[in-house]
Structures are given as structure tokens and as C-alpha cells.
Amino acid sequence: MGLFDRFTQKKICDVCGEEIGLFGNNKMADGNVCDKCMNKKSPWIRFGKDKTVAEFKEHLEYREDNAAALASFEPTKTIDTDYNIYINENNGDFIVTNVSNWREKNPDIFNLADVTGIEVETTQSRTEEKTKDKEGKSISYTPPHYTYSFKFFVVIHMNHKYVHEVRFCVENTAAQIKVIGSREPNTATSASYSATQRKATSVKIEMNKVKRALENRKVAAEKPREKVICPVCGGTTVPDASGCCEWCGSPVG
Ligand SMILES: [Zn+2]
Numbered sequence: 102m103g104l105f106d107r108f109t110q111k112k113i114c115d116v117c118g119e120e121i122g123l124f125g126n127n128k129m130a131d132g133n134v135c136d137k138c139m140n141k142k143s144p145w146i147r148f149g150k151d152k153t154v155a156e157f158k159e160h161l162e163y164r165e166d167n168a169a170a171l172a173s174f175e176p177t178k179t180i181d182t183d184y185n186i187y188i189n190e191n192n193g194d195f196i197v198t199n200v201s202n203w204r205e206k207n208p209d210i211f212n213l214a215d216v217t218g219i220e221v222e223t224t225q226s227r228t229e230e231k232t233k234d235k236e237g238k239s240i241s242y243t244p245p246h247y248t249y250s251f252k253f254f255v256v257i258h259m260n261h262k263y264v265h266e267v268r269f270c271v272e273n274t275a276a277q278i279k280v281i282g283s284r285e286p287n288t289a290t291s292a293s294y295s296a297t298q299r300k301a302t303s304v305k306i307e308m309n310k311v312k313r314a315l316e317n318r319k320v321a322a323e324k325p326r327e328k329v330i331c332p333v334c335g336g337t338t339v340p341d342a343s344g345c346c347e348w349c350g351s352p353v354g
């Protein structure tokens with residue numbers, strides 16, 4: 102086989118068996134996967150040469166199970182950012198997605214019980230604003246003018262078979278602060294900075310609130326119920342799920 106043959110030889114996807122076009126190939130440790138198959142993976146992880154075709158196929162089985170589970174996923178709460186978080190407050194299931202037709206995109210269903218921590222991250226970058234001299238050449242101002250750009254990310258750490266970190270930007274439009282000279286940008290006076298920061302922090306607060314409520318409910322449900330004397334009817338009773346006397350229905354705490 103000549104060198105040229107090797108370049109023109111058609112590659113076959115080791116998952117679906119279809120021929121892979123010139124640019125649609127994803128190399129794995131021991132084979133090739135076409136773009137169409139690769140697009141079925143979780144958006145929060147990547148599969149590359151460090152993974153085998155078998156590992157990828159196993160992941161796709163998990164993705165099929167996820168699609169089936171998604172059919173009965175009904176969110177009761179939405180946290181609105183550039184990525185939306187849809188939560189079912191009754192069982193703690195949640196998804197994170199930036200598309201409105203999310204059912205078609207098969208977002209991974211996570212559970213708040215598997216969340217090990219939520220953090221807010223800020224990234225900062227700086228560009229220098231230039232002006233022009235008499236010949237139209239781009240030059241620095243004296244002192245130099247800078248525009249600082251800030252973005253806020255929420256990072257959800259997860260105890261999950263495939264996804265260990267869900268990281269997303271709450272506002273794609275960066276908060277900008279203009280500074281003249283070498284001083285530090287004053288973030289305290291920027292309305293867009295504080296608004297975006299609040300948005301990111303509220304994701305963390307809201308998610309933790311639902312997580313804690315579910316944990317408290319679980320603790321309460323697991324607490325053994327003891328017999329008490331009902332102060333109203335005098336009967337000996339094991340309070341029901343809502344803490345009421347089984348004989349007369351009065352609350353007995
Ligand atoms: Zn394929």
C-alpha cells in the first residue's frame with residue numbers, strides 16, 4: 102500500500118459502521134468514531150485518544166438510558182441564566198442546558214444528592230484601547246486606556262459515573278470596566294459586574310436550598326417514630342407522617 106493509498110483509504114466508524122468523511126473522524130485509542138456518533142455523548146465530557154471504542158460504546162448505552170429517563174423528567178423549578186437549570190424539587194433530579202428544545206438534546210439528568218459542591222468562578226481579561234497618531238498609525242494613549250472584561254462561571258462538582266464537573270457561563274456578555282492608567286479596575290462601582298455576580302451566586306444559593314430541603318426531608322422520614330400520649334384524646338399513639346394522632350387526628354408534634 103503506497104503512501105497515497107493510505108491517505109485516500111476510507112475509514113469506517115467503529116460504532117455505527119458507516120463510512121467516515123474526510124473531516125468527520127474522531128480518533129480513539131483503538132479505532133475511529135464518526136461525528137454523528139460522537140455528537141451523542143454527554144456535552145460535559147470529551148472522548149479522545151485516551152479512551153477505547155468499547156468505553157465509548159458503554160457511554161452511549163448510558164446516554165440511551167438517559168434519554169429514556171428524560172421522557173418522564175418534569176421540572177418544577179427553573180433557574181434562569183444563559184444556561185438554564187431545570188430542577189425537580191420532589192426528587193432532586195436536574196439538568197443544565199442552554200437550548201430551549203432541551204428534550205431533543207438529551208441533557209444528562211443529574212441528582213442534587215450527587216452534587217459535592219458548587220463554586221462561582223470569575224475570569225478576567227484586559228485589552229488596551231488604542232488611538233491614532235497624525236499618520237493614522239495605532240498608538241497607545243498616555244497614560245494607557247484599558248478595558249477589563251469579566252465573566253462568571255458556575256462550577257458544579259459531581260459524584261457521577263461520567264461527569265465530574267459541570268461548568269457554565271451565566272452571562273456570555275462580559276461585564277466591562279474601563280480603566281485609565283495602571284490602577285486596578287474598581288468592580289464595586291460596576292453595575293453589570295455586580296448584576297452578573299449576583300446571577301452566578303443565586304444559582305449556587307438556589308440549588309443548595311433545594312438540596313438542603315431534600316436532605317432535611319430525608320432525615321425526617323428516616324427518624325423512628327415513637328409512641329406518645331395524645332394530649333387531646335389521651336390515647337397512646339404513633340404519630341402519622343404529618344405528626345398527628347392516629348385516633349383523633351390532632352397534631353401531637
Ligand atoms: Zn458512527
Ligand SMILES: [Zn+2]
Nearest residue numbers: 331334346349
Ligand atoms: Zn388523639
